[in-house]
Amino acid sequence: MAKTTRIPRKAQVMESLCVACGCCVKVCPMKAISIYKGIKAVVDQKLCVGCGKCVKECPASVIEIQEVGP
Amino acid sequence: MKMWYDYLWILSLSYLILGFFNILFAWLGLICFFTPLVISVVKGTKGYCNRYCGRGQLFSLLGGRFGLSRKRDVPNWMKSKAFRYGFLIFFFIMFFQMLWNTYLVFAGAAELKQVVTLLWTFRVSWQWAYHGELLHPGAAQFAFGFYSVMLTSTILGLITMILFKPRSWCVYCPMGTMTQLICKVKNKE
Numbered sequence: 001m002a003k004t005t006r007i008p009r010k011a012q013v014m015e016s017l018c019v020a021c022g023c024c025v026k027v028c029p030m031k032a033i034s035i036y037k038g039i040k041a042v043v044d045q046k047l048c049v050g051c052g053k054c055v056k057e058c059p060a061s062v063i064e065i066q067e068v069g070p
Numbered sequence: 071m072k073m074w075y076d077y078l079w080i081l082s083l084s085y086l087i088l089g090f091f092n093i094l095f096a097w098l099g100l101i102c103f104f105t106p107l108v109i110s111v112v113k114g115t116k117g118y119c120n121r122y123c124g125r126g127q128l129f130s131l132l133g134g135r136f137g138l139s140r141k142r143d144v145p146n147w148m149k150s151k152a153f154r155y156g157f158l159i160f161f162f163i164m165f166f167q168m169l170w171n172t173y174l175v176f177a178g179a180a181e182l183k184q185v186v187t188l189l190w191t192f193r194v195s196w197q198w199a200y201h202g203e204l205l206h207p208g209a210a211q212f213a214f215g216f217y218s219v220m221l222t223s224t225i226l227g228l229i230t231m232i233l234f235k236p237r238s239w240c241v242y243c244p245m246g247t248m249t250q251l252i253c254k255v256k257n258k259e
């Protein structure tokens with residue numbers, strides 16, 4: 001089945017460039033992102049569904065949707 | 071679900087408008103100066119940016135809902151540490167210069183100047199918002215100076231909002247950079 005073989009796509013934050021503004025947190029429909037100690041955004045890979053809303057919102061454009069290995 | 075703090079943009083907008091009527095309202099801006107610092111120093115988070123900042127909300131509203139943004143990526147230099155920290159330092163220098171000018175008026179060494187300085191360069195006569203209050207002229211000088219800072223950063227934010235993503239101001243906002251730095255130091259990273 002195609003569904004089981006599809007590689008999951010998840011949000012990845014380029015942490016060193018993240019400004020910790022929290023814009024991504026606000027738009028994530030899965031509540032998958034949190035700001036770690038005011039330093040950077042951290043995505044809970046278990047919750048993320050790869051919708052890309054955070055990518056669009058991030059003012060610094062430091063989030064990418066990437067395929068993650070199984 | 072919308073929370074009460076999702077409406078703080080109304081306060082930010084009111085603040086900017088009030089400055090056109092009575093410059094002394096500018097003093098209220100100290101709230102958005104100290105709150106982020108206190109939160110980052112005490113709690114070690116960017117709770118102000120993440121929740122309460124009305125200015126950020128205003129930009130996402132204008133650039134997002136009202137579509138006043140090209141929604142392009144900011145250039146790489148703008149998100150570089152060099153630019154962000156450099157802008158923070160520049161902002162600080164200009165801020166202390168403003169405080170110095172205020173001090174001079176308090177000390178009686180300079181006259182009150184009823185101008186709002188935009189982008190640290192353009193002096194706009196602003197007498198209509200000053201009605202010769204009972205307060206010391208120094209208090210008014212601070213109001214003019216502080217309002218200049220607030221209006222200048224709003225203008226910069228609006229420009230980058232239009233050119234890039236709605237909240238691109240947050241990439242180089244001195245308050246945001248400073249609170250992130252405080253968090254980094256406090257949480258040792």
Ligand code: SF4
Binds near residue numbers: 011048050
């Ligand atoms: S891709 Fe979607 S689900 Fe994943 S973190 Fe971003 S907004 Fe949340």
Ligand code: SF4
Binds near residue numbers: 013019021023058
């Ligand atoms: S929106 Fe972008 S810069 Fe802001 S916290 Fe999220 S990942 Fe970091």
Ligand code: SF4
Binds near residue numbers: 123
């Ligand atoms: S970075 Fe500046 S404008 Fe953006 S949310 Fe933080 S304090 Fe507000």
